Amino acid sequence: MNVAAAHPVKLGGVHHAAYRCKDAKETVDWYARVLGMEYTSAFSEDHVPSTGEYDPYMHVFLDAGNGNILAFFELPNQKDMGRDENTPAWVQHLAFRVSSEEELLRAKDHIEGLGIDVLGPTHHGIFKSIYFFDPNGHRVELAADIGTDEQYSELKKVAMPMLEEWSATKKAPRHADWLHEIAREENAAKG
Known part of the structure; x- marks a missing residue:
């Protein structure tokens, strides 16, 4: 709908x-x-x-x-x-898109070269991200989309069933476990 x-x-x-x-x-x-x-x-x-x-x-x-x-x-x-002490620091963040995984890695090198601690890249199945904090304590994310049209389409199909299951159980629905498998396979291939 x-x-x-x-x-x-x-x-x-x-x-x-x-x-x-x-x-x-x-x-x-x-x-x-x-x-x-x-x-x-x-x-x-x-x-x-x-x-x-x-x-x-x-x-x-x-x-x-x-x-x-x-x-x-x-x-x-x-x-x-200050910040909302009842919310973990990783939750509230500003996320910006970069054009590719290569651009993400160049950004990481640049930011670390400025003396800023950077976490990642973290593989989310359909995108990879790096994370760091601005001088105000706001968490900043840079993300590079790496998914296929089929993967994005599948995520859209399972979005409502996942939300409904979460709403009923408050437990992570397993509809998109394949995202984690993609990340595991890539990490295993890297050694």
Whole structure:
């Protein structure tokens, strides 16, 4: 069932995703140096436009490619930023696509060359990823799609049965175990 075709809301993509940062300039500089993102614009106000409350902020925007914008807020009058301690650090993250596995490995070399710890590549069956943290403590992922059209089609077919089984049992459904087998086979072939 194609819900989007009949839905009254017609989305045109993500306008921007916004996160908090400790220091706007440091964040802009880091994303430019580490990921090559262009700083495109900023808004700075003393009062929040949507609520009218006094809360000075700097809101910076970075081009993540392909029309995607990543934004950050520096909020100097708020308590120091933290993170949701009830959620593991690996859960909340920003994931960016790179064009190939080779590009992923080049990115890993570059990022490690800047003295940043990088985890991976991790094989997810249909994509491979590396992970690292920005200066604000946000986990960042770079991912390279490596799956076939048939694999993506199969995942789409099993998506609803997997969700329904998870909803009923809260245990990992086995509908896509073949993804893990792909990773195991590749790891075994590498020795």
